[in-house]
Amino acid sequence: MNQRIFQLIKRLLIVIASILLLSVIVFTMSRLAPGDPLIAYYGEQAEKLSVEEREWAMERLGLNDPLPQQYGRWLKQAAQGELGLSYKYKQPVMQVISARMGNSVLLVGSSFVLLCVLSLLLGCICACYEDSLIDKLLRRSGIVFSCLPEFWFSLLLILLFSVLLPLFPSSGAHCIGRADSIADRLHHLVLPLAAVLISHAWYYAYLVRNKLCEEVRAEYVLLAKAKGLSRLRILLWHCLPNVLPGYISLMVLALPHILGGTYVVEAVFSYPGLGALIYESARYHDYNLLMVLSLFTGAVVIAANMLAQALNERIDPRTAGINTEVSYYD
Amino acid sequence: MTDPRFELVGAKPQAEAAPQKMRRHRPPYSTAVLLALIVLPCLLAEVVMTRDPAYMDLAHCLVAPCREFIFGTDSLGRDIFSMIWYGGRISLTVGFLATVIATALAMIIGSLSALAPRWLDALLMHITDILLSVPSLLLVLFLQAFFRQNSVFTLSIVLGITGWMGMSRVVRTEVLQLRGCEYMEAARLMGGSFFYLLRRHLAPNFIPSLMFMAVMQFRSAVMAEATLSFIGLGLPLEVVSWGSMLSLAQQALLTASWWVVVIPGAFLLVTLVCVTNIGNHLRKVHSHGERNL
Numbered sequence: 132m133n134q135r136i137f138q139l140i141k142r143l144l145i146v147i148a149s150i151l152l153l154s155v156i157v158f159t160m161s162r163l164a165p166g167d168p169l170i171a172y173y174g175e176q177a178e179k180l181s182v183e184e185r186e187w188a189m190e191r192l193g194l195n196d197p198l199p200q201q202y203g204r205w206l207k208q209a210a211q212g213e214l215g216l217s218y219k220y221k222q223p224v225m226q227v228i229s230a231r232m233g234n235s236v237l238l239v240g241s242s243f244v245l246l247c248v249l250s251l252l253l254g255c256i257c258a259c260y261e262d263s264l265i266d267k268l269l270r271r272s273g274i275v276f277s278c279l280p281e282f283w284f285s286l287l288l289i290l291l292f293s294v295l296l297p298l299f300p301s302s303g304a305h306c307i308g309r310a311d312s313i314a315d316r317l318h319h320l321v322l323p324l325a326a327v328l329i330s331h332a333w334y335y336a337y338l339v340r341n342k343l344c345e346e347v348r349a350e351y352v353l354l355a356k357a358k359g360l361s362r363l364r365i366l367l368w369h370c371l372p373n374v375l376p377g378y379i380s381l382m383v384l385a386l387p388h389i390l391g392g393t394y395v396v397e398a399v400f401s402y403p404g405l406g407a408l409i410y411e412s413a414r415y416h417d418y419n420l421l422m423v424l425s426l427f428t429g430a431v432v433i434a435a436n437m438l439a440q441a442l443n444e445r446i447d448p449r450t451a452g453i454n455t456e457v458s459y460y461d
Numbered sequence: 462m463t464d465p466r467f468e469l470v471g472a473k474p475q476a477e478a479a480p481q482k483m484r485r486h487r488p489p490y491s492t493a494v495l496l497a498l499i500v501l502p503c504l505l506a507e508v509v510m511t512r513d514p515a516y517m518d519l520a521h522c523l524v525a526p527c528r529e530f531i532f533g534t535d536s537l538g539r540d541i542f543s544m545i546w547y548g549g550r551i552s553l554t555v556g557f558l559a560t561v562i563a564t565a566l567a568m569i570i571g572s573l574s575a576l577a578p579r580w581l582d583a584l585l586m587h588i589t590d591i592l593l594s595v596p597s598l599l600l601v602l603f604l605q606a607f608f609r610q611n612s613v614f615t616l617s618i619v620l621g622i623t624g625w626m627g628m629s630r631v632v633r634t635e636v637l638q639l640r641g642c643e644y645m646e647a648a649r650l651m652g653g654s655f656f657y658l659l660r661r662h663l664a665p666n667f668i669p670s671l672m673f674m675a676v677m678q679f680r681s682a683v684m685a686e687a688t689l690s691f692i693g694l695g696l697p698l699e700v701v702s703w704g705s706m707l708s709l710a711q712q713a714l715l716t717a718s719w720w721v722v723v724i725p726g727a728f729l730l731v732t733l734v735c736v737t738n739i740g741n742h743l744r745k746v747h748s749h750g751e752r753n754l
Contacts (some may be wrong), residue, residue, distance in 0.1 A: 286711070290723075391597065
């Protein structure tokens with residue numbers, strides 16, 4: 132019991148250290164960026180300031196202090212929830228983000244869940260009919276789909292399903308004035324979701340398939356077969372649980388890719404989420420916003436990694452106590 | 462074993478499995494030919510082009526594919542057929558340069574990490590892990606925001622310094638296995654410097670298993686170039702590349718001029734699929750590359 136608490140504390144410390152390190156990198160990069168930092172605080176008026184006013188403003192904002200000191204102050208403010216102003220929106224960063232967070236959570240969340248289900252399903256189908264026509268067909272098309280650049284695929288979807296056949300809307304999260312309508316929101320979600328799913332699902336399905344095909348060669352499968360169990364039952368009841376821990380950590384490691392993919396798709400569909408915001412902030416050199424968004428995304432991913440480990444231990448207690456650090460010294 | 466119900470599960474007969482293995486390792490000739498059909502005209506763009514890819518023929522904007530403009534023209538009146546080859550060269554150059562930079566960084570950081578004292582090793586690998594956990598496009602975006610004016614060179618550097626992490630893991634694992642070899646110790650005792658060891662003893666050993674990763678890095682660099690240019694954070698519109706050609710695609714959707722959207726993307730996709738096939742072949746040949754991830 133004592134050891135478990137120790138493990139938990141250690142793991143928490145690693146999470147915190149990782150996020151801190153990430154924030155140091157992000158902070159240094161944003162401060163080394165060219166451009167006038169005063170603009171980030173005062174907008175275009177900063178260009179009209181006289182030399183004395185500039186000096187005073189720089190002093191007041193502490194921009195003349197050495198970087199570590201500035202970082203310390205930023206961290207202190209960040210801990211209190213003050214993350215600065217967005218240059219483009221002229222609003223506190225948190226306000227800009229929280230307005231769009233819901234949309235992104237909806238898109239990323241639903242695509243992640245569906246992706247997990249879909250890739251597991253496809254993987255099982257392929258493993259069940261290994262080397263059959265279905266398997267080969269899915270494998271071939273899978274290579275092509277996994278090479279599709281998300282943004283181009285989204286454009287194709289728009290071209291096909293909203294320009295040539297006007298079935299789905301090409302942008303936005305809901306029609307104007309219909310923000311409360313669930314059906315309308317789902318209608319807007321279809322194309323972005325399809326773009327994310329189709330360009331990602333295959334890769335993970337392929338990994339599931341390979342794992343399952345390996346598993347099916349094991350001796351216990353032969354025994355189960357001899358007992359007279361059906362092929363499907365063996366695959367689902369005996370092989371799948373063995374594959375699952377690897378699959379979960381795989382899906383969590385996939386999270387950054389899926390996030391990155393969703394961000395691109397959001398930008399193409401001008402879906403008002405964090406992804407579209409991130410590209411906008413990079414294009415307009417809105418460093419404060421970009422910094423917070425990057426940090427936020429990174430933190431989500433780091434937290435997810437830890438979650439995967441905990442889940443794996445639940446499923447397979449043998450992996451407990453083996454943490455990633457140890458495996459470096461193999 | 463003749464019962465058909467045993468075909469799916471259980472061990473396969475040796476005789477049946479063996480020829481299949483041979484077939485799988487056949488080099489992908491058709492893919493190579495297809496790739497050459499795209500890459501060679503790109504390299505010899507000046508010969509293949511029918512007109513100046515940068516010339517804006519404003520009298521012929523958004524012309525559908527016809528005899529004069531084989532692939533049509535974009536909204537600025539540029540000939541897409543010429544742009545494909547000329548832009549392809551730039552896209553492939555970015556991919557190639559980025560891969561070279563990333564591979565060099567991965568080789569240095571990976572072997573440094575494996576040969577360094579434990580604390581430095583742990584630190585380097587933790588940093589690698591953290592960088593690996595951030596969506597790579599985000600890192601690129603972050604670096605990209607600092608360059609006011611993008612050129613082929615700056616974009617390659619950015620894509621290079623954000624793409625080394627996965628490869629450096631592989632290098633590190635390989636070097637850890639080589640570290641204890643007698644020839645390594647001998648070379649070190651004779652005072653061989655880090656770069657000498659890397660060049661003479663380490664690199665020749667791990668390069669085969671790194672090839673697959675490098676090819677995949679090329680693929681993702683080409684894809685990242687297209688994505689960034691499309692969004693307006695990569696190459697500007699004047700620098701013709703597959704990505705910057707597609708940055709006009711969103712406008713083209715409004716006028717339903719499909720050729721602006723479909724043609725550059727199709728070339729991009731075919732190239733990426735070919736590269737992936739070659740990468741998969743390399744992975745099968747040196748199959749322990751993936752295990753060391």
